[in-house]
Amino acid sequence: MGDQNPEKMLVKGNEALAMAAIDAGCLLYFGYPITPQNDIPEYLSKHLPPLGGEFIQAESEIASINLLLGASATGKRAMTSSSSPGISLMQEGISYMAGSELPGLIVNISRSGPGLGGISPSQGDYFQATRGGGHGDYRMIVLAPSTIQEMYDLTILAFDLSDKYRNPAMILGDALIGQMKEPLLRRRPEKIDLPPKDWALTGAKGRKPNRLKSLYLQDGELSEHNWKLYQKYERMKREEVRFETLLTEDAKLVVAAFGSMARVSKSSVELAREEGMKVGLFRPITLFPYPEKALHDLSKRVKRFLTVELNTGQMVEDVKLSVDRDVEVYFYGRPPGSLPTPEEILEEIRKYYG
Amino acid sequence: MELVFKRPECLIDVPFHFCPGCHHGIAHRLVAEAIDYFKIREKTIGVASVGCSVFMYDYFDIDVLEAPHGRASAVASGVKRARKDRIVFTYQGDGDLGAIGIAEGIHTANRGENITLIFANNGIYGMTGGQMAPTTLLGQKTTTSPYGRDFTYDGYPIRMAEMLATLEGSAFVARVAVNNPANLMKAKKAVRKAFQMQIEEMGFSFVEFLLACPTNWGLSPLEANRRVEEEMIPYFPLGILKERKMADYL
Amino acid sequence: MSGDRFYYDVIMAGFGGQGVMLIGNLLAYAAMKEGRHVTYLPTYGVEMRGGTANCTVVISSREIGSPVVERPHGVVLMNLPSLLKYEQRVLPKGLLLFNSSLIDPKEASRKDIEVLPVPVNDMAIENGNPRLANMVALGAFVEKTKLVRMASLFESLEKVLDERYRQFIPPNIKAIELGARFVQSL
Numbered sequence: 001m002g003d004q005n006p007e008k009m010l011v012k013g014n015e016a017l018a019m020a021a022i023d024a025g026c027l028l029y030f031g032y033p034i035t036p037q038n039d040i041p042e043y044l045s046k047h048l049p050p051l052g053g054e055f056i057q058a059e060s061e062i063a064s065i066n067l068l069l070g071a072s073a074t075g076k077r078a079m080t081s082s083s084s085p086g087i088s089l090m091q092e093g094i095s096y097m098a099g100s101e102l103p104g105l106i107v108n109i110s111r112s113g114p115g116l117g118g119i120s121p122s123q124g125d126y127f128q129a130t131r132g133g134g135h136g137d138y139r140m141i142v143l144a145p146s147t148i149q150e151m152y153d154l155t156i157l158a159f160d161l162s163d164k165y166r167n168p169a170m171i172l173g174d175a176l177i178g179q180m181k182e183p184l185l186r187r188r189p190e191k192i193d194l195p196p197k198d199w200a201l202t203g204a205k206g207r208k209p210n211r212l213k214s215l216y217l218q219d220g221e222l223s224e225h226n227w228k229l230y231q232k233y234e235r236m237k238r239e240e241v242r243f244e245t246l247l248t249e250d251a252k253l254v255v256a257a258f259g260s261m262a263r264v265s266k267s268s269v270e271l272a273r274e275e276g277m278k279v280g281l282f283r284p285i286t287l288f289p290y291p292e293k294a295l296h297d298l299s300k301r302v303k304r305f306l307t308v309e310l311n312t313g314q315m316v317e318d319v320k321l322s323v324d325r326d327v328e329v330y331f332y333g334r335p336p337g338s339l340p341t342p343e344e345i346l347e348e349i350r351k352y353y354g
Numbered sequence: 355m356e357l358v359f360k361r362p363e364c365l366i367d368v369p370f371h372f373c374p375g376c377h378h379g380i381a382h383r384l385v386a387e388a389i390d391y392f393k394i395r396e397k398t399i400g401v402a403s404v405g406c407s408v409f410m411y412d413y414f415d416i417d418v419l420e421a422p423h424g425r426a427s428a429v430a431s432g433v434k435r436a437r438k439d440r441i442v443f444t445y446q447g448d449g450d451l452g453a454i455g456i457a458e459g460i461h462t463a464n465r466g467e468n469i470t471l472i473f474a475n476n477g478i479y480g481m482t483g484g485q486m487a488p489t490t491l492l493g494q495k496t497t498t499s500p501y502g503r504d505f506t507y508d509g510y511p512i513r514m515a516e517m518l519a520t521l522e523g524s525a526f527v528a529r530v531a532v533n534n535p536a537n538l539m540k541a542k543k544a545v546r547k548a549f550q551m552q553i554e555e556m557g558f559s560f561v562e563f564l565l566a567c568p569t570n571w572g573l574s575p576l577e578a579n580r581r582v583e584e585e586m587i588p589y590f591p592l593g594i595l596k597e598r599k600m601a602d603y604l
Numbered sequence: 605m606s607g608d609r610f611y612y613d614v615i616m617a618g619f620g621g622q623g624v625m626l627i628g629n630l631l632a633y634a635a636m637k638e639g640r641h642v643t644y645l646p647t648y649g650v651e652m653r654g655g656t657a658n659c660t661v662v663i664s665s666r667e668i669g670s671p672v673v674e675r676p677h678g679v680v681l682m683n684l685p686s687l688l689k690y691e692q693r694v695l696p697k698g699l700l701l702f703n704s705s706l707i708d709p710k711e712a713s714r715k716d717i718e719v720l721p722v723p724v725n726d727m728a729i730e731n732g733n734p735r736l737a738n739m740v741a742l743g744a745f746v747e748k749t750k751l752v753r754m755a756s757l758f759e760s761l762e763k764v765l766d767e768r769y770r771q772f773i774p775p776n777i778k779a780i781e782l783g784a785r786f787v788q789s790l
Contacts, residue, residue, distance in 0.1 A: 010633045010644065010763075028436055054435040058428070059461040066425035066458070070401070070432025073419045078436065096422045180671045181629070181644035183636045201417040201433065203440050205396035211411040213402075213420035267669025339672045 006186045013151040013177045014039035016184050017107060018047070020155035021079055023188050026105065027053030028078035030067035032060055032086060035119045036175040037109035040081040061086035065093030065106070072097070072104040073212050075200025077159055081107035083175075084125050085116065088133070094168055095134030098229070099214030101199075103162035105155070106140075107171045109178035112336030121175040121260055122336040126314035129172045130288045137226055139233045141169035141240070142287040144259040148182035154285070156189050161240060163194045165232055172287060174310070176260040176339070233289075242285040243294055247273065251280030253304040253353050255345070256295070256319050258284050265308050267342035272349050279349055287315070292322035299323035306330045306352055308345055328352075362386035364395040364415045371409060375575025377565035378406055378474060380532045382413055384542050385445065385472055388549045389416070398441040401430040403455075405447035406480040424455025427462035430469045441552055443470040449479050452488035452512050459518070466523030466557040470548045473514060473560065476567040477586065484570035488512045491589055496570070515562045515595050525557035525598040529590060531564040533582040537592065544594065556601045564590055610640070610665040612751055613673045615690055617658035618682025618703070623738030627680070628659035630742060630764045634756035635663040643671035656685055663751055680745050682724070682738070687711055701745050703737065720748060720787075727782055736779035743783025754784060 011019070018040050021029070029044045045055045054071075058064040064080040071078035082090065087108045097104055108129065112122035127133075129142045141161050143154040155171055162169035201210050216222035244262075246269060248254055257265040262283040272279040282298060282305075284291050299305070305327060307316040316331045323329060332348040334340050361367060365386045370379040389395050395416055402410040404423035411418035421429035426444040434442045451459045451473050459471070478496055479485040485498040489511045493502040503511075519527040526548055530541035541563065548559035564586045566578035573581060614631070616624040625646050632644040646659045660676070662668050678699040679690045684707050694700055696716045705725030712719050722744045728737040746752060757780055761773045 008636055010629070010636050010642070028432075030432065056431070056435065056465070059457055062425065063428040063458050063461065066422065066428035067432035067435070069421070069425075070419065070429035070434075071436040072432075073429075074399075074433055074436040074440075076436045078432070092422055093425070096420075100420065176645070176671065179646060181632060181642075181646075182668075182671075183642065201399045201419055202437065203397035203399060204415070204417050209411075209415055210417045211420075212418075213411060215408060215420060263668075264670040266667065270666075270669075339670060341672075341674055342669050 008183045008185060010181050011148065011184050012039055012179060012181050013145070013148045013173060014109060014179070015043050016148045016151040017155050017171065018043035019186055020152040021105070021159075022047060022051065023186070024077060024156045024159040026077040026079050026159060027051055028071045028076055029053070030056045030058050030064045030071070030078070030080050031082060032058050032064050034083045034086045036111060036178050037081050037083050037107065039178070040107065040109070061089035062093065065090035068104045068106070069093055069097050069100075069102060072102045073100075073201045075197035075202065077163070079105035079107065081109065083108065084110045084113050084122075087125065087128065091134035094140060095132070095136050095138060096214055097168045098132070098134075098138035098140065099136060100212045101166040102168065102212065103166055104168050105158050105162060105171065106168055108173070110172065110174045118336060119175060120336045121310060121339065123174060123259060123261060123310040123314070124336065125172065126287065126309070126311065129170055130290070130318070138229060139236075139288055141165065141167060141236065142172050143169065144172050144285060144287050145177055146259050146262045146283065148177070148180070148184050151177060152184055152186065153189065160192050160194065163197070165236060166199070167232065172259065174260050237289040240286060241289050241291045241294065243291040244281075244283040244285060245298075246281040246283075248280030248282065248298060248302065250278050251302050252278045253306060253349065254280045254282050254298065254302045255306050255308055255349065256282045256284075256315070257308040258287060258315060260339075261308050261310050264340060264342055265345055268345035268349060271342055271346045272353070277349065277353050279353065284315075290318050290322070292318070295319065295322035296324065299327045302327075304328050304330070304352060304354075306332060306348060308340070308348075309333045310339070311335065362390045364389045366413055366415050368412065370413065372406065373569040375566060375568035375578055377476070377532050377563070380538070381472065381474060381563045381565060382410070384532070384545045385443070386414065387542065388546045391546060392549055392553060394441045394549070394553070397439070398443070399433050399437070401426045401433065401442065401444040403444060403446040403450040404481070405450055407445045407447055407474060408481070410445055424450050424453070425458055426450060426455065427467070427469070427471055428458040431462050431465070431467045434467060434469050441549065443472060443549070445472045445474065447480070448473070448475045448477065448487040448489040452514055459514070460521070463518045463558045463560065464521045464523040466525070468552055468555055468557055470552050470559045470561070472545070473562040474565050475514070475562055475590065476565040477511070478567050478570045480567050480570055489514070491585060511589060513590060515560065515590075518560050519595040523558050524560060524596060525601075526551045526559040526594075527596040528560070528594045529562040529564065529592050531582055531587060531592055533564075533566065533579045540592070547597075551598070554601070556598050562590070564592075608665060610663070612664075612678070612749065613660065613662040613676050614678040614680060614745070615658055615660050615673060615676045615693075616680040617656065617686035617690055620657045622657070622682045623735070624657055624680070624682060625659050626764065627738045627742040628661050630757060630760055631746070631752065632661045632663070633760040633764050634752040637756050637760060638752055640664060641666060641668050643668045645671040658686065678745070678749060680741055681707070682741065683707065684711060699748065701741065701748065703741065705737070720744070722783065722786055724783070727786065728779060731779060731782055733775055733779070736775060739776050739779035740783040740786075743780035744787045745783070746780075747784035747787040754780065
């Protein structure tokens with residue numbers, strides 16, 4: 001596990017994520033079966049018990065998120081995973097975790113909706129993930145892997161950021177990234193310095209009791225608490241933004257896409273370059289904090305953006321909010337059912353390249 | 355002079371916010387006494403639910419976590435699985451356990467989670483202002499059953515202790531009241547037994563308290579006390595419903 | 605093998621139990637061993653119900669965009685429903701390799717692609733293990749396309765096969781070789 005010269009493995013995204021959880025020291029998993037993420041609980045139900053960990057197949061996603069809330073409150077790393085409808089059920093618990101400033105990893109290997117929808121890949125949960133799908137004025141750290149290696153690397157990062165900020169973090173993947181296999185180097189990343197968890201509930205031995213709560217009824221208390229959370233989110237925006245750019249230096253048009261659609265778009269950008277079009281790619285890795293400043297800076301040079309999503313238009317709003325006013329932002333989206341091919345996106349690029 | 359009565363060490367020296375005649379304070383005290391008795395204050399983690407019992411962290415001098423409404427037993431399961439050597443209990447009202455959190459309660463018991471669940475059944479929603487609870491008795495008037503609970507509309511009051519006692523995972527299930535000294539002594543023993551079961555890793559332990567809520571019942575404290583005896587206990591009989599003698603793994 | 609620009613994608617399909625996922629995995633693993641970029645995408649969830657299974661393998665000298673392929677360069681089809689579904693999708697000049705033990709060659713209608721019928725079930729039965737028809741098909745496919753070296757396939761078997769089947773590596777190798785020899789003899 002996590003040796004420094006590992007052999008390349010060929011694994012599913014879901015398995016890479018589960019391996020990363022173990023390598024990040026998360027030995028507590030709670031979840032309820034739902035396609036297309038079942039490889040995660042299946043892997044962990046096999047591998048956690050021999051490591052002294054705990055695996056609970058909960059009675060619902062509502063129970064899963066609250067098991068996570070309880071386990072995280074003790075200061076240990078813990079996680080749950082699900083897919084879109086299950087993540088909807090977790091929103092209450094996520095809001096409480098944010099309010100009580102509890103870390104914890106929530107994985108959404110999203111499928112298509114609304115309602116029962118289907119199990120095909122979709123990016124329809126972007127709003128839910130980035131806007132705080134539960135009640136109250138809170139944010140969640142959201143990371144969007146686009147390769148199997150990133151499923152591993154970003155999962156470890158998500159645990160670190162979650163602990164660093166005492167805030168729930170989400171991996172937002174989709175059926176494509178969860179189900180496909182790709183080479184993985186299971187290389188344990190460097191440990192980063194994290195603040196001590198002196199807030200954790202371990203029994204009040206030799207210290208005053210710790211209380212973890214989100215109820216604030218005294219005058220001014222709640223507003224103070226909300227400002228504190230706000231400052232935390234602002235700090236994330238300053239310090240934790242991550243994104244990738246490809247061939248943007250001389251670009252006249254930049255494609256903006258995340259997760260699975262970013263990898264398809266990457267092929268389209270390369271095809272466009274072969275035709276002599278100066279096209280680049282902007283891929284947000286953190287969906288919250290969103291790389292708004294980087295996009296804004298880019299929009300001083302590039303005046304055309306094409307946002308490509310596997311939905312009918314969600315992240316495009318963040319692109320529009322980020323770029324300069326004189327920038328044209330186009331959108332190409334697909335509702336769930338089929339994935340666009342690189343050639344189809346290329347066709348859109350041609351249309352807007354001018 | 356011999357000291358015959360004092361505040362349990364793990365209760366903080368502040369006045370309860372509970373209404374006059376409310377039994378929550380007594381139930382809190384019995385839990386605190388059990389924690390003191392076993393000297394487990396420094397390793398006990400309490401999980402508060404939503405309802406009048408939410409302010410548990412203001413009264414207990416222990417680590418306390420607040421759970422979303424109905425989810426206390428799931429939260430407590432998470433705590434216990436992460437820290438198996440700690441003592442974990444929840445304190446949940448009838449709305450919390452009997453209505454919105456019944457699934458979590460049943461499955462926590464069914465998994466045999468080694469925690470203690472203190473169930474405060476006063477047959478009404480106290481915190482929100484006297485609405486009908488899953489344990490409200492037939493004919494009982496509340497702000498949402500103004501004509502009295504009618505089973506053709508509202509179904510019947512749920513007997514949680516009996517339900518949980520049927521599950522293989524539960525190790526200890528008792529129902530108690532604190533309306534007179536004799537019942538109070540039995541309640542004290544039951545709470546102590548429940549914590550003992552957890553300490554001995556016997557599995558899920560459960561104590562249902564029948565508590566008076568004079569304010570929302572519209573009765574004086576004495577009348578409310580009588581109502582526990584005359585109306586609640588006949589429907590919710592007291593006693594130990596289940597007591598496992600040996601842990602499953604033994 | 606690196607340096608040149610290379611790209612190939614293949615869809616493998618058949619009944620559940622015919623082992624198409626396994627040979628897809630094996631091909632992808634062997635290509636990875638040879639330093640290629642690879643993706644492997646299986647069917648999952650409800651798609652698996654009803655008994656047909658398929659997987660898509662992409663092998664490239666460069667980073668791979670989409671693991672989903674609408675028009676593949678090649679297909680390996682183990683049963684008639686798969687032929688009906690995938691034959692029309694093969695790129696012109698592409699390869700259609702199918703299991704002629706279970707599919708009547710007359711069912712294949714395309715004239716603009718290379719059609720390679722291989723009686724993989726009959727060959728596997730003759731070889732003593734009918735369950736290795738999938739490996740016969742893979743051997744034939746790799747011999748035809750030269751996507752990876754045979755040795756890479758053999759070396760990858762221990763990584764791809766479930767532990768309890770590792771004792772069957774020699775018969776698997778034999779079945780792959782059988783498929784390869786069939787193509788050589790054409």
